[in-house]
Amino acid sequence: MTRFDRYLLSQFLALFGFFSLVLVLVYWVNRAVGLFDQIIGDGQSALVFLEISLLTLPNVIRVVLPVSAFAAAVYTTNRLTQDGELVVMQATGFSAFRLARPVIYFGLCVTLMLVLLYNVIVPASRTVLSARTAEISANLTARLLVDGKFMHPTDGITFYIREISDTGELRDVFLTDDRKASSRTTYTAQRALLVRGDVEPKLIMFDGMSQSYNLTNQRLSVTHFKDFTYDLGGLISAGEIPARSLDEMTTAELLFPTEAILAESRASRAALLADGHARIAQPFLALATSLIGFAALLLGAFSRFGLWRQIIGAIVLLVVVQMVNNAGSAAAQQSALMWPLVYLAPLLGVGISFVMLWVAQRPRARHNAGPGPNSSERGIV
Known part of the structure; x- marks a missing residue:
């Protein structure tokens, strides 16, 4: 050159x-x-x-x-x-x-x-x-769990967490499921944990209350629970590699x-x-x-x-x-x-x-x- x-x-x-x-x-x-x-x-x-x-x-x-x-x-x-x-x-x-x-x-x-x-x-x-x-x-905490903010992971679902502790415990949880045309269900709990199940992720709530309102007959049903498991499989995908x-x-x-x-x-x-x-x-x-x-x-x-x-x-x-x-x-x-x-x-x-x-x-x-x-x-x- x-x-x-x-x-x-x-x-x-x-x-x-x-x-x-x-x-x-x-x-x-x-x-x-x-x-x-x-x-x-x-x-x-x-x-x-x-x-x-x-x-x-x-x-x-x-x-x-x-x-x-x-x-x-x-x-x-x-x-x-x-x-x-x-x-x-x-x-x-x-x-x-x-x-x-x-x-x-x-x-x-x-x-x-x-x-x-x-x-x-x-x-x-x-x-x-x-x-x-x-x-x-597949990182559920990053995708869904944001404290102090109302989240809408899918149509008809509202999710709120007041605080997430350093150990991953959710405090003061609010969840509304409005996907059914005939009823509306609201869950509140003092504590909750998000765990990965065998097939689908689950939300385990402690010391809370479930309020189900029937829109047809306009009746409200209230249930108190020590622990309750809510299936999140329909809300969050498992994140499989395509x-x-x-x-x-x-x-x-x-x-x-x-x-x-x-x-x-x-x-x-x-x-x-x-x-x-x-x-x-x-x-x-x-x-x-x-x-x-x-x-x-x-x-x-x-x-x-x-x-x-x-x-x-x-x-x-x-x-x-x-x-x-x-x-x-x-x-x-x-x-x-x-x-x-x-x-x-x-x-x-x-x-x-x-x-x-x-x-x-x-x-x-x-x-x-x-x-x-x-x-x-x-x-x-």
Whole structure:
């Protein structure tokens, strides 16, 4: 790698890191707002929110990196053109394809990052996230037991606890069951314990009273009890780990699906093949986007006012490549024989880039061409 290649690659990587950080923060904050309300609203701590947020970050980074690569390529090329650095290199004899060599290095670096994300980091993080979510769902104290607040775990149920002791004992419990249309039952107890039964969780109340009001005949029945067991199975799920989604499966399982994998995922063979090949093809979109951004700006002439027309054209080409990517992915989901369409968008993006690079150096070729066969005659004339 020459000094020029290292210099240009360092410029791309520096801007790539900046744009990636900004886009990841924007995207993550947008998603974290809803996640915060959901987790904190269910009684979880801020540490749980931080843990779940970190587990969702790999998927966010996977989405952001191709866009960051495109933005870094466009911004760096535009700045180097305005400063005249690329113009000087072209004047020394560098062709468009030679100038694009550090861009290819840069695109391959981002592609390698995405390969690791798609095939290793994201599936692992999704697996841990699914298991952690199921564990949190099974945490009854965090989901239901919040002292000093009226909770509504399901329609028709109101639950209140004045205080939860350090040992887990519930004090001054109030529970109203209004799910039946013909009656309404209210339980009050001085103390209570939440225990996990053989099948379903149970609430054991001590020294309390049950008041059942019949709406049909408008009669109130009052029962005092020393201890009473209330079944919470209909209110709180046990938090079982669900079947794995396609994002949690390994790439080998998707590319070579067995009958067991098909039964577990409840998806078609075409869907598994499309997702598996997408993990190989999608990372190369970073190479395609960075080359598109660089080649499109290389078409423009030197201007102190920037290359806005070329930038807009590069964005349009990026949108076209993404539309082809969406169409190819959708078609691959329909038939197990259509998985090669997943590779269409990266190949199209790289092909468009090479065509633009070829067009960008054609004027230089004509300008550097030697005098024609009749040049001496024109000089004499």
